[in-house]
Amino acid sequence: MGAQWPERLLIVSRSARMLVVSAARAGLRPVAIDLYGDCDTREAAAAVATVGPGPRGFDPRQLLEAAARLAPPGVCGLVYGSGLDGAPELLEQLAVGRRVFGNGPALLRQLKTPAEFFSLLRRLGIPYPEIRTTPPPDPDRWLVKSGCSEGGNGVGFCAQAAALGDRYFQRRLPGDAMSALFLADGENARILGFNTLWTVSQPGRPFLFAGAVNRADLSSAQRRAVTAQILHLVRETGLKGLNSVDFMEDGGICRLLEINPRPSATMALYDPDIPEGLLALHLSACGGSLAPVVGAGATVRAFRAVFAPRTLTVPAALFWPEWCADRPLPGSRIGAGQPLCTVSAEGHDRRTVEAALAERAEAVLEALYRAAR
DSSP, rough: OOOTSSSEEEESSSSSSHHHHHHHHTTOOEEEEEEEOHHHHOOOOEEEOOOOTTTTEEHHHHHHHHHHHSSSSSSSSSEEOTTTTHHHHHHHHHTTTEESOOOHHHHHHTTTTTHHHHHHHHHTTTOOEEEESOOOOGGGGEEHHHHHHHTTTEEEEEEEOOTTTTTTEEEEEOOOOEEEEEEEEEEEEEEEEEEEEEEEEEEEEEEEEEEEOOOOOOHHHHHHHHHHHEEEEHHOOOOEEEEEEEEEETTTTTEEEEEEESOGGGGGGGGGTTTOOOHHHHHHTTTTOOOOOOOOOOOOOEEEEEESSOOOOOOTTEEEOEEEEEEEETOOEEEESEEEEEEEESSHHHHHHHHHHHHHHHHHHHHHHHHHH
């Protein structure tokens, strides 16, 4: 165990599986709180509590009660993933009596408040798609977004209505969004890799995050430009640990969409390459030790979420292949459009890997239907 690592660790995330599994690679057995309590999360954690969703992520009362039960304030570290982007005040409460390994509530609030975030980008000269707070005259070319639109939630097509609160309008760009995953120690940064992000369209959620591949169609110059932007952001804000930026290419320019100031789902694309796991590097970076990392190698790695096409109950007889993660407990009731599991694939050719993902997603659904008969 690293000298700067906590003896006890609490992980809080919408889905804690990736963080808990990564922690296990370093010999850590944390306690976890998330929305699902999947089988593989339970296998890797010392204890798991599931709490209900709230309007901005977690139900605050349930989350705080679960944290007090599993990890009472004292000698305990806290790592958070998704689910708190829109609730920095909830992170403040969780942090009482616990050491946060990651970015604090004040920085989370700054980066998820649109006016402050885009002011920061302007000050640093970092390009981003045009924004406005009043309805645009050409709405078909615009999106309406929330400052805490994690995972594509809170992003929709523009409607002729005023942007309220943390909502704003942003010019829509064609193509896939991309991201860069990086480690930071508050002063320097190490890029782990560049990724292409995939979305699916669901009622009320036309840009829901659905997966990623550790490849991105970017030139060397574009990669250098994004790397320089990340370094500016780290030195300006003091970002620490695992973070990611989302961006889109526009006429040769990479325009920043948002910063995820926490470990993102794309860590799954690189964790297998790190013997001690990326969670260990996250803890070390937050303690001021920025380890050298190796970027994406020859292996193409990708994952996709499989969403339930209708409301269903997971049968006990269902066999889950090894390339399936986020396996729900037998008897779990999954609502239509909700995540069922995650499938992954890897190889040496991007097209072949993406084809394998599609086949595996279909295979899971077919096996589910057969087992339910």
